[in-house]
Amino acid sequence: xxxxxxxxxxxxxxxxxxxxxxxxxxxxxxxxxxxxxxxxxxxxxxxxxxxxxxxxxxxxxxxxxxxxxxxxxxxxxxxxxxxxxxxxxxxxxxxxxxxxxxxxxxxxxxxxxxxxxxxxxxxxxxxxxxxxxxxxxxxxxxxxxxxxxxxxxxxxxxxxxxxxxxxxxxxxxxxxxxxxxxxxxxxxxxxxxxxxxxxxxxxxxxxxxxxxxxxxxxxxxxxxxxxxxxxxxxxxxxxxxxxxxxxxxxxxxxxxxxxxxxxxxxxxxxxxxxxxxx
Amino acid sequence: xxxxxxxxxxxxxxxxxxxxxxxxxxxxxxxxxxxxxxxxxxxxxxxxxxxxxxxxxxxxxxxxxxxxxxxxxxxxxxxxxxxxxxxxxxxxxxxxxxxxxxxxxxxxxxxxxxxxxxxxxxxxxxxxxxxxxxxxxxxxxxxxxxxxxxxxxxxxxxxxxxxxxxxxxxxxxxxxxxxxxxxxxxxxxxxxxxxxxxxxxxxxxxxxxxxxxxxxxxxxxxxxxxxxxxxxxxxxxxxxxxxxxxxxxxxxxxxxxxxxxxxxxxxxxxxxxxxxxxxxxxxxxxxxxxxxxxxxxxxxxxxxxxxxxxxxxxxxxxxxxxxxxxxxxxxxxxxxxxxxxxxxxxxxxxxxxxxxxxxxxxxxxxxxxxxxxxxxxxxxxxxxxxxxxxxxxxxxxxxxxxxxxxxxxxxxxxxxxxxxxxxxxxxxxxxxxxxxxxxxxxxxxxxxxxxxxxxxxxxxxxxxxxxxxxxxxxxxxxxxxxxxxxxxxxxxxxxxxxxxxxxxxxxxxxxxxxxxxxxxxxxxxxxxxxxxxxxxxxxxxxxxxxxxxxxxxxxxxxxxxxxxxxxxxxxxxxxxxxxxxxxxxxxxxxxxxxxxxxxxxxxxxxxxxxxxxxxxxxxxxxxxxxxxxxxxxxxxxxxxxxxxxxxxxxxxxxxxxx
Numbered sequence: 024x025x026x027x028x029x030x031x032x033x034x035x036x037x038x039x040x041x042x043x044x045x046x047x048x049x050x051x052x053x054x055x056x057x058x059x060x061x062x063x064x065x066x067x068x069x070x071x072x073x074x075x076x077x078x079x080x081x082x083x084x085x086x087x088x089x090x091x092x093x094x095x096x097x098x099x100x101x102x103x104x105x106x107x108x109x110x111x112x113x114x115x116x117x118x119x120x121x122x123x124x125x126x127x128x129x130x131x132x133x134x135x136x137x138x139x140x141x142x143x144x145x146x147x148x149x150x151x152x153x154x155x156x157x158x159x160x161x162x163x164x165x166x167x168x169x170x171x172x173x174x175x176x177x178x179x180x181x182x183x184x185x186x187x188x189x190x191x192x193x194x195x196x197x198x199x200x201x202x203x204x205x206x207x208x209x210x211x212x213x214x215x216x217x218x219x220x221x222x223x224x225x226x227x228x229x230x231x232x233x234x235x236x237x238x239x240x241x242x243x244x245x246x247x248x249x250x251x252x253x254x255x256x257x258x259x260x261x262x263x264x265x266x267x268x269x270x271x272x273x274x275x276x277x278x279x280x281x282x283x284x285x286x287x288x289x290x291x292x293x294x295x296x297x298x299x300x301x
Numbered sequence: 302x303x304x305x306x307x308x309x310x311x312x313x314x315x316x317x318x319x320x321x322x323x324x325x326x327x328x329x330x331x332x333x334x335x336x337x338x339x340x341x342x343x344x345x346x347x348x349x350x351x352x353x354x355x356x357x358x359x360x361x362x363x364x365x366x367x368x369x370x371x372x373x374x375x376x377x378x379x380x381x382x383x384x385x386x387x388x389x390x391x392x393x394x395x396x397x398x399x400x401x402x403x404x405x406x407x408x409x410x411x412x413x414x415x416x417x418x419x420x421x422x423x424x425x426x427x428x429x430x431x432x433x434x435x436x437x438x439x440x441x442x443x444x445x446x447x448x449x450x451x452x453x454x455x456x457x458x459x460x461x462x463x464x465x466x467x468x469x470x471x472x473x474x475x476x477x478x479x480x481x482x483x484x485x486x487x488x489x490x491x492x493x494x495x496x497x498x499x500x501x502x503x504x505x506x507x508x509x510x511x512x513x514x515x516x517x518x519x520x521x522x523x524x525x526x527x528x529x530x531x532x533x534x535x536x537x538x539x540x541x542x543x544x545x546x547x548x549x550x551x552x553x554x555x556x557x558x559x560x561x562x563x564x565x566x567x568x569x570x571x572x573x574x575x576x577x578x579x580x581x582x583x584x585x586x587x588x589x590x591x592x593x594x595x596x597x598x599x600x601x602x603x604x605x606x607x608x609x610x611x612x613x614x615x616x617x618x619x620x621x622x623x624x625x626x627x628x629x630x631x632x633x634x635x636x637x638x639x640x641x642x643x644x645x646x647x648x649x650x651x652x653x654x655x656x657x658x659x660x661x662x663x664x665x666x667x668x669x670x671x672x673x674x675x676x677x678x679x680x681x682x683x684x685x686x687x688x689x690x691x692x693x694x695x696x697x698x699x700x701x702x703x704x705x706x707x708x709x710x711x712x713x714x715x716x717x718x719x720x721x722x723x724x725x726x727x728x729x730x731x732x733x734x735x736x737x738x739x740x741x742x743x744x745x746x747x748x749x750x751x752x753x754x755x756x757x758x759x760x761x762x763x764x765x766x767x768x769x770x771x772x773x774x775x776x777x778x779x780x781x782x783x784x785x786x787x788x789x790x791x792x793x794x795x796x797x798x799x800x801x802x803x804x805x806x807x808x809x810x811x812x813x814x815x816x817x818x819x820x821x822x823x824x825x826x827x828x829x830x831x832x833x834x835x836x837x838x839x840x841x842x843x844x845x846x847x848x849x850x851x852x853x854x855x856x857x858x859x860x861x862x863x864x865x866x867x868x869x870x871x872x873x874x875x876x877x878x879x880x881x882x883x884x885x886x887x888x889x890x891x892x893x894x895x896x897x898x899x900x901x902x903x904x905x906x907x908x909x910x911x912x913x914x915x916x917x918x919x920x921x922x923x924x925x926x927x928x929x930x931x932x933x934x935x936x937x938x939x940x941x942x943x944x945x946x947x948x949x950x951x952x953x954x955x956x957x958x959x
Contacts, residue, residue, distance in 0.1 A: 149783050149955070151806070217904045220858050220952035223786040224804075278658065 056147045056159040057140050063163070067133035074126065075261070120178055127174035127255060132167055134251070134268040135243065138275040139166055142218070142239050146232055149221045158221065158232040165236025166243070170251075173244050177252050193298050195256055199249035200291025203284045211246035212274055212281050215239065247271045250287070253294075263294050305397035307342060308390070311335050318390040326384035331360045339385055342393035343367050345400045346375065360385075408690040409494075409512035411639070414632055415523040416692075417514055424536055427507040428514060429529050434503065435496045436628050437542040447667045448492050454625030456485060456666070458896075467667055471621055473893050474599045474906075476573035476586040476654060479641050480678035481664055482634050486513065487687045488666055488676075489631060495669060512689050515635035518610065519562070519697035521713035524555040526614070530629050543628045549615030549866040549943050556937050557700050557710040558870045558888050559609035564601035564910060565644065566699060572654045573600070582853065582909050584644060585654065602644070604908055607637045608890035615866030615944070621893050639691045642684065646694055653682055704873065704884025704915050781853065781959035782809045785930055791954070793869070794862075796946035798935045800874055801954065805930055808850050808958035850958055852916045853909055854886060854932070858952025860905035861894035865947040867938035873915055874933040875924040882924070883933055884915045891947060905952065930956055 050058050139162075146162045147155040184191075202208055219235040222228045250267050257263065270287040274280040303309045303318055313335040316323050323329070325336060340356035343364075350367045365383035372381035376388055417426040425433070439450035446452040455463070457471040472481035490513045498508050518524045531552060533544045565584050574583040581587050587598020599608070610633055617623040617630075624630050645653065654660070660682075663675035684690055700710055785805040793799070856871065868890055872883040887910045897906050919925035932954060940946050 152782065152809075218858075220790065222788045222953075223783060223955070224788055227788055 054144075056143050056156060059156065060136050060140060060143055060159070060163060064133050064136040067129050067136070071126070071129045071133055071259075074129070075259075120182060123178045123181075123255075124171070124174055126259075127178060128167065128171045130255070130259060130264070131170035131174065131251070134264070134271065135170060135247065136163065136167070138215075138243070138247075138272045139163070139239060140276060141216070142166075142235070145218050146221055146235065149223075150228065151223065154228060158228060161229050161232040162236040162239075165233040166240040169237055169240025169244060173248060174255075177255055181256060189298060192253075192256055193295050196253045196291055196295040196298060199253045200288045200295065202249045203288040203291065208246060208284060209281050211242050212284075214242040215246055215275050217242075243275075246275070250291070253291075257294070257298065260294075263290075263297075266290050303390070303394045305342075305394045306401055307338050307397040308394045311338060314338065314390050314394075317385065318387055318394065320387055324384040324386060325360055326382075327360055327362070327365055329384070332358065334358070336360045336364070339390075339393060340364060340367075342397045343371060346371060346393070346396050406688065408685055408688050409490075409510060410690050410692050411512045411515050411635055412692045413517045413523070414514040414527040414529070415517060418528050421528040421531075425529060427504060428511060431497045431500065431503045431507050431511050432493070432514065432628075433529065433535065433541060433543050434500050435493045437540075438496050438500065439492075440542065447488070447669065448496060450626070452667075453489055453492070454623065457625040458620075458622035460622045467665060467673070469622070470664065473603065473621065473896070474586065475589040476583075476598070476600070476659055477662060477664075477678065478586050478600060478603045479638070480659075480681050483638050483641070483681040483684075483687075484664060484666065484676045486631065486634055486638060487681065487689070488668070489513070490689065492669060513635050514632055515639050515691070516629065516632040517636055517639070517693070517697075518555055518560055518606070519700075521554070521709050524557070524560060524713070525552065526550050526629065527632070545616060545627045545629070547616030548618065548627070548629075550613055554713055555610065555613045556868075557706055557714065558885060558937060559606060559613040559868065559890075561605050561609070561700050561885070561888065562640075562697055563699060563701050564605055564887060566696065567648060568601070568911070569648065570601065572649065572652050573659070582911055584649065584652075585641075588656075588659070599906070599908060602637065602640055604890065605888055606640075607633075608892040609868060609888045611892035612866050612868050612888075612890045619864060619866055619892060621896055638684075639694070640697070642691060643694050643696055647696055654678070701885050703918050704886060706885065780809065781851070781957045783955050784808055784958045785956035787932075787951075787954040791934075791951040792949075793934070793936075793951070794946065794948040796936055796940055798869075798933065800931060800933045803930045803932060803954065803956055805926075805928055805956065807927065808852075811849055811959065851911065851913045853957040854912050854930075855907065855909040855953075855955045855957065856889055856951055857907045857955065858905045859889060859891070859894070859907065859949060860897075860952075861891050861947060861949045863945060863948035864891050864894055865945050867936060867940075867944050867947060869947070869949075870935045870937055871910075872933040872935060873912060873919070874931045875919050875926065876931075884919070886910050886912055886915065888937075889934075891949065894949075905950075 143159045143162060146159050150158045217239075219238055220231060221235065222231040250271060254260075254264055254267055267287070267290060270283055270290055273283045274287065277283065303311070303315060308314050308318075311334070313323060313325070313330060313333050317325070325331075325333065325339060330336070337356050337358040339360075340351055340358070343350050344356060347367075347370075350370065351363055354361065354363050368385055368389060369381050369383050371393075372378040372389060375392060412428065414429065418429050436450065438444075439448060439453070447456075455465075455468045457469070459469045463469070470481070471485075472478050493513065494508075494511060497503050497511050500508075503511075516523075516527060526548070529541070530543045530545070533541055533546070535541045564582075568584075570582065570584040572583060572585040573588050574581050581598060583598075583600055584602055586600035586603055589598050611618045611624060614627070614629060614633070617627045618633075660679035661677055663677055665673050665675045668674050681687060698707070698709075700707060706714075784807070785803040787801050787803055791799070791801070854871070854873075868888045870888050871886045873886055874883040876882040887908065889906075889908060891906070894906055897904060916925060936946065938944055
């Protein structure tokens with residue numbers, strides 16, 4: 024380090040300039056990875072809303088008539104809360120499966136990426152400056168990869184079950200709500216806060232980031248998977264989706280986030296009640 | 302209505318005070334029982350006001366003169382009548398009531414066990430004797446919680462989950478470590494005071510003054526297990542409840558590496574810091590939720606000497622789940638609590654944690670009266686309200702300076718001396734903070750000088766910082782980068798002491814980290830914002846005499862599969878060929894490793910140490926290789942059946958700079 028740099032670091036004028044840095048400059052220099060992650064999540068929300076409005080229009084339905092439940096493009100995830108009467112289209116079953124999986128991945132990105140902000144900050148902080156963004160991206164992609172793999176199972180299971188009848192849907196929602204109160208859920212939330220060694224150099228850096236993403240994704244599925252699965256089964260009703268996303272994020276990133284678990288359970292039970300009376 | 306016990310209920314005085322025409326004078330009610338009470342109250346006002354007859358119960362000429370004097374001096378009546386009227390009664394009643402108020406209770410003074418019991422051959426000091434008897438009493442299985450030995454230990458930890466929400470709540474690896482243990486010890490001390498009060502064998506003076514002793518192991522002569530804890534029998538031949546046969550520390554010196562204080566002594570540290578893998582070096586621990594599963598937020602005092610002495614004592618002390626069962630646990634923690642006070646009076650002035658998420662965190666305990674009351678860190682910031690103080694708040698002398706063991710400890714290791722009596726502390730005045738450590742050579746750098754080491758403070762009604770004490774400047778925020786790493790997992794199981802080369806990149810230029818905008822610019826937030834707190838007053842940032850580049854070394858994701866009282870010691874070893882050139886950095890205590898690897902955690906232990914002073918010294922002497930840092934992990938002690946080679950993995954060893 025040069026003496027000149029050291030002098031300027033203690034220069035009151037330089038400090039004053041630093042203190043007057045605008046928010047964007049602070050984000051650019053210190054929170055670039057988090058900003059990118061949130062931008063990706065916001066894009067996923069926007070894309071999901073766009074797809075929802077298009078499919079609603081194609082189905083000719085009133086978006087408000089089904090209590091907020093959207094018409095899922097995949098027949099296998101047809102919205103049982105509102106339009107169980109809409110028949111699947113056998114000819115496009117394969118495409119429907121893929122579309123359902125894409126919607127699942129979109130929802131995972133929208134709802135779950137904001138919950139890994141602390142983990143992304145950890146990856147960025149322990150990486151060389153040039154690798155901060157790439158390694159953070161690798162972590163996020165590995166994390167979403169786990170969610171997508173789980174989505175394949177959920178979509179496949181739903182296709183095998185066919186259009187879920189209402190008692191089954193209500194039972195699934197209640198089970199997911201009660202899952203919030205179990206010790207397993209609490210432990211999974213604790214594990215979501217854990218880190219793993221990130222290597223500094225070479226391919227090992229990318230491998231370790233990917234491994235951390237897979238590990239974090241696995242425990243996250245344990246913590247949040249039931250809620251995500253029943254949302255998919257219910258056809259992702261907008262209001263419920265937003266509420267669940269908020270609760271899950273609060274559980275994972277807030278101090279004492281596990282104290283939100285009863286609220287998550289309550290939200291699930293309200294959704295179950297909605298499924299009964301709808 | 303009269304309020305003093307002296308006057309209340311006396312018909313005549315009540316009537317006079319209420320405005321009746323009754324009076325006390327030489328001609329009226331001269332021998333009424335109320336006269337003696339008035340005279341007693343007059344003596345409370347001025348002890349010399351009735352020099353001849355005192356409170357003899359007769360209102361004679363001396364009493365009349367005293368009442369006149371009282372009216373003139375106390376009531377401001379210019380030409381008073383020599384009788385007792387309403388104003389006189391009311392004012393004397395106030396004076397008597399004030400005198401009946403209990404005076405401030407002097408705090409019980411916690412004293413060093415080595416001062417109380419400096420030799421083995423003498424009878425036990427009454428404080429020590431009472432402690433042993435109280436421990437024995439608490440172990441009576443017929444006792445009920447909370448005054449049971451096993452219950453008190455279970456508050457800290459339990460080997461298996463019990464489902465009791467009050468148990469196993471010890472806080473480690475978080476910023477609640479110090480306040481939680483202060484609450485825990487204060488309640489334990491109250492229980493012992495209560496138990497001791499009921500012991501016939503304990504004298505009244507001891508009952509009135511008993512306080513939990515502490516174990517000050519920061520002198521070579523006292524870095525041994527205290528005498529009363531060594532023998533299975535008491536001096537009178539009875540069983541000794543303070544003896545714990547499972548300890549691995551019996552009659553040998555605690556390894557000086559376990560007593561190192563260079564992580565916090567005379568360092569410019571905040572009490573706590575946000576989780577930030579580069580700079581989470583703090584005195585009190587990382588800001589985390591109140592759980593057992595913190596991710597590497599161990600404060601520097603908690604790491605050493607707290608964790609490392611737990612390791613060194615061994616036995617039950619090695620495991621938080623049962624550590625509280627060892628009677629020496631409480632003396633060790635009293636010393637850690639004392640060191641917190643030492644820090645608060647020196648380099649920690651003005652750095653008490655003030656966030657509400659810290660101060661307001663509730664920790665419920667079962668009280669002696671059976672109630673369950675939540676305690677908060679805000680209740681234990683000061684020790685005076687808790688009713689205790691320490692007899693000695695001087696800073697401990699450094700064990701290592703620039704990574705070199707100090708001569709007295711070298712001599713102790715060589716067995717040059719045996720434990721000798723320790724003299725009582727000598728009060729010499731208020732503490733003076735040491736300046737930030739200059740690096741001007743080995744002597745005096747990185748620690749307190751000899752004079753400073755012997756400065757002592759006797760606490761009275763709660764220690765207060767002296768007027769000369771000034772807060773240290775806030776550390777300047779940095780943008781630290783990871784410049785070197787052992788890019789693999791290290792597994793150690795055979796007692797090996799590996800030397801490792803960590804390739805280094807050039808440290809980044811020193812640029813203060815950008816200061817985040819104030820909360821208002823970020824759309825909200827308050828003083829309790831859990832986010833980072835980087836903003837630094839301009840004047841302190843400008844004046845801070847910080848080194849141009851700061852270096853840190855971090856040992857991360859340390860997991861233990863076979864624990865031992867023996868610890869790895871980390872050295873910067875620039876030569877690699879000459880062991881004597883190696884510079885001690887820190888121990889890697891494994892106390893609590895099982896808990897850190899429990900299913901709720903699975904993270905292991907993480908420690909971060911600042912090595913700026915050592916690196917600058919090596920640079921100045923041409924010993925620093927800027928492209929590679931050589932690190933040695935040295936396993937202390939000798940392998941025995943009771944002290945096996947530890948089996949552990951280290952996820953990463955990193956060097957940060959900036």
